[in-house]
Each structure stands twice: as structure tokens, then as C-alpha cells.
Amino acid sequence: MKNKNKLNIAIIGLGNIGSYLYKYLQINKEILSKKNNCIPNIVFVSAKSRNKKRSIKINKKKWLKNYLDATKSEKVDVIIELIGGAEGAAKKLVFNALKNKKHVVTANKALIAKYGDKLSKIAEDNNVNLEFEAAVCGGVPIIRSLKEGLIANKINRVYGIFNGTSNYILSTMDKENKNFKDVLTNAQKLGYAETNPISDLNGDDVAAKLKILSSLCFNSFIDHTIHVEGINFIDKLDIDNANKLGYKIKLLGVSELINNRVYQRVHPTLIKKSSYIASIDGVLNAVIIDGKPVGQNVIQGEGAGPEATTSALISDISSILRGNIKFPFSISSKERKKLKYKGILERSFSAYLRFEVIDKPGVLSNITKIFSKNKVSIKRLIQNPNKFKKFSSIIIITHNTKDKFLNKVIKQTEKKPFIIKRPKIIRIGAN
Numbered sequence: 001m002k003n004k005n006k007l008n009i010a011i012i013g014l015g016n017i018g019s020y021l022y023k024y025l026q027i028n029k030e031i032l033s034k035k036n037n038c039i040p041n042i043v044f045v046s047a048k049s050r051n052k053k054r055s056i057k058i059n060k061k062k063w064l065k066n067y068l069d070a071t072k073s074e075k076v077d078v079i080i081e082l083i084g085g086a087e088g089a090a091k092k093l094v095f096n097a098l099k100n101k102k103h104v105v106t107a108n109k110a111l112i113a114k115y116g117d118k119l120s121k122i123a124e125d126n127n128v129n130l131e132f133e134a135a136v137c138g139g140v141p142i143i144r145s146l147k148e149g150l151i152a153n154k155i156n157r158v159y160g161i162f163n164g165t166s167n168y169i170l171s172t173m174d175k176e177n178k179n180f181k182d183v184l185t186n187a188q189k190l191g192y193a194e195t196n197p198i199s200d201l202n203g204d205d206v207a208a209k210l211k212i213l214s215s216l217c218f219n220s221f222i223d224h225t226i227h228v229e230g231i232n233f234i235d236k237l238d239i240d241n242a243n244k245l246g247y248k249i250k251l252l253g254v255s256e257l258i259n260n261r262v263y264q265r266v267h268p269t270l271i272k273k274s275s276y277i278a279s280i281d282g283v284l285n286a287v288i289i290d291g292k293p294v295g296q297n298v299i300q301g302e303g304a305g306p307e308a309t310t311s312a313l314i315s316d317i318s319s320i321l322r323g324n325i326k327f328p329f330s331i332s333s334k335e336r337k338k339l340k341y342k343g344i345l346e347r348s349f350s351a352y353l354r355f356e357v358i359d360k361p362g363v364l365s366n367i368t369k370i371f372s373k374n375k376v377s378i379k380r381l382i383q384n385p386n387k388f389k390k391f392s393s394i395i396i397i398t399h400n401t402k403d404k405f406l407n408k409v410i411k412q413t414e415k416k417p418f419i420i421k422r423p424k425i426i427r428i429g430a431n
């Protein structure tokens, strides 16, 4: 490797991902140098606490007391940010690194979803790379596919399963006939769900990834107009009902370009059992792209974990090792469009609605009247009475209706004295 160029790397953050990446780079330095014709050379590492026990052995000379020194050191070419979070240390590190003309690789979706536009402008102005393949769907190489392999295409829709934890919970509830709480507790024991899994369950994690994908697919700036629902309110009864009706429930992220307007949404969705996306179970992620002239493209794989995330980080590092400065969001900030992003109230969906009611005469007709008053037409109605407890579960499948009318039905029914629990709505289909 004597005559090869070298690129000096600082890894900041040595947790789950950082320590795995460190080991991987040590073991695979030679093959990566051959493949990229340039040596990836780790010069510094840093994390919060120097005395923490770690699974890696670090040469004392490589440890930076102050992680921000990596942004000032002349010895550093590339900074790999593996701290996490949109604010605080990660934000300081990445802004300073780019301002000081260091290439940056990050796995931080929260940071990119919030500051990606500002950061890419700084990277472009300073002629350095900002790479974030690992921030979206771990080992699924969707960012590079969009920027390179699919560059020929005008994309009109991107959708899929972008969160392994919620997908694991939904598919295990279904397969093992268990309720939400039990599956979540088990997922935490197995390490599939974090101790604090809020952003995995409330849809925020998917929303951050979808915002990044939308801006890449539609050449627009990142926009925060997005409808977000998580899986917290899905219970076993919904999973069973879905099964009987021929569906699976999946937490989908969907972004579509329709008549020059972008609609971004994250919510549990009833998906036909026979469809491809319904077969994606466990911690897997899948991203589906509709574009012209390519048609439909699908990439699936492990969405998280040190192995899959390191695969994505190495792809970014290799891209920098090979040279050339690329626009972080595929085209220059000057060329990115200010597209109109709209809420979903005017979008039409067929939907599943579930009402838990006191079982007494007149309730059903009261509910169906609210549907007809709001011009929501009913495709299918199932009533499951529980005579022992004197309540009844009413499931209604609607025809395609504007989301604002479905919301009105929910608002008007939930006030009724015969309603036991807040009515539920789960939209049907990815389009």
C-alpha cells in the first residue's frame, strides 16, 4: 500500500455503531484501499467518556480529549459523526467540520432532517462532501441508489417500511398472537427496541427518513409539512380484523408528487396480504420507488444495527476515498426547488374505521347517519357484538373519501354517549 493516497479519518462517537465501524475499518483497511485506490486511515477517535469500558482497544495517541479538535486539526480529512441527535454535540461537530472544510459522514437522520439544507449549502460552498447513506434505512442503499443508480429517473412516489422496530412489533403481534405491550417488552429484551422507543413507535423516526427521501426524490428542499401517526394505538383486535378482511397492518412512510405538490405521510396502513410490502416482516426495511423510465424499483434489507449501518457508512467513506465532490442532495442547492408541500386533508383514501360502542338499539343507525351526512360512503360494515359485556365493535370500510371527511366522521362520533373508546381510523393501501 506504499504508493497509495491516504485519507485521514476521525471517528467521533464510539457507541453501538462507532465501535463496530472502528473494528471494521481496522480489519478491512487493505481490501478497502485496493477497492478505492486510497487508504482509509483512522487518526483520531473520541466519545463522551474516556474511561468507559469499550469492546475496542484504542491507542492512547488517537484519543481526542475534546472531540471538536477534530474539526480544527490539519491531520483530519474526514469526520465521521456517530453521536446522534439533531442538537448539541452532533450539531456542533458537523457544522464546524464542514465550515473547516472537512468531509463529513453521518448516520444521524435527526440532524439531516432538521439541518440538511443548511449543511449541504455549507458543504457545497466549501467544496467538501456531506454523506448520510446510513441515516436512512441502515443497510438499504437507498440514498446512493437515488443519487447514482436511479439518476435518470423522474420520481413520482417513494414509500415503504422505514422502521424495523415498529415492523417487528406489528408482524410479531400478528404471527404470535400477542398484544402490543408484550411484544414491545420482548423486543426490548432482544435488543430490537431501545429502552426509550418513543420515536420508533410514534412515527417520528420514519418521518425524519421520509423528509430526507422526499427532498432527494423530488429535488426539493426539506419540508416539515407531514402527517405523522405511529403504531401506539394499534391493538390485537385491529390486527385480527385486518387478517379477516385480507390485509396486514404496516407502518408506512409515503411521499408522492401529484400535480407539482408533495404529500408526505406516515401512518399505519392496511395493505393487501398478497402485496409485496405485506411480506416484509420482522426488523426488515423496504423502500419502493416509482419513477420514469425505470418503473417500480424495490430495495429491501436490514434497517438498523451495527452491521447494516456500517455497510452504509463504508459506502459513504468509499465514495469519499474515490474522490470527486458531489452535491449532498444530488443537485446543487441553487437548483433545488421550492415545491409546495400540502397536508393530506384533501387527499382521498379508503379507510377502516372501528367504533367500540354500547350495544343498544339505534346506535348503528346513528353512526351510519353521520357517515351519510359527511358524504362518506360505506363499502362494508361488520358488527361484532359482545353480549356478555354488552358492548359491540363496529368495523366500517369506506369507499375513497377525502381525509377531511373521514376526520369529521371521527370527530362527530367520538362525542356520542354510546361511544366507549376513541374511534380508530386506519387508511387502506399505499396509494
Ligand SMILES: NC(=O)c1ccc[n+]([C@@H]2O[C@H](COP(=O)([O-])OP(=O)(O)OC[C@H]3O[C@@H](n4cnc5c(N)ncnc54)[C@H](OP(=O)(O)O)[C@@H]3O)[C@@H](O)[C@H]2O)c1
Residues within 6 Å of the ligand: 012, 013, 014, 015, 016, 017, 018, 046, 047, 048, 049, 050, 052, 067, 081, 082, 083, 084, 085, 089, 107, 108, 109, 134, 135, 138, 303, 304, 305, 306, 309
Ligand atoms: N443503532 C442503530 O442501529 C443505528 C442505525 C442507523 C443509524 N444510527 C445512528 O447512528 C448514530 C449513533 O448511534 P448509536 O446507536 O451508536 O448511539 P450510542 O450507542 O448511543 O453512541 C453514541 C456515542 O456518542 C458519544 N457521545 C454522546 N454525547 C457525546 C458528546 N457530548 N461528545 C462526544 N461524544 C458523545 C457517546 O459517548 P460514550 O460512549 O462515552 O457514552 C457514544 O460513544 C445516531 O445518529 C443514530 O441515529 C443508529
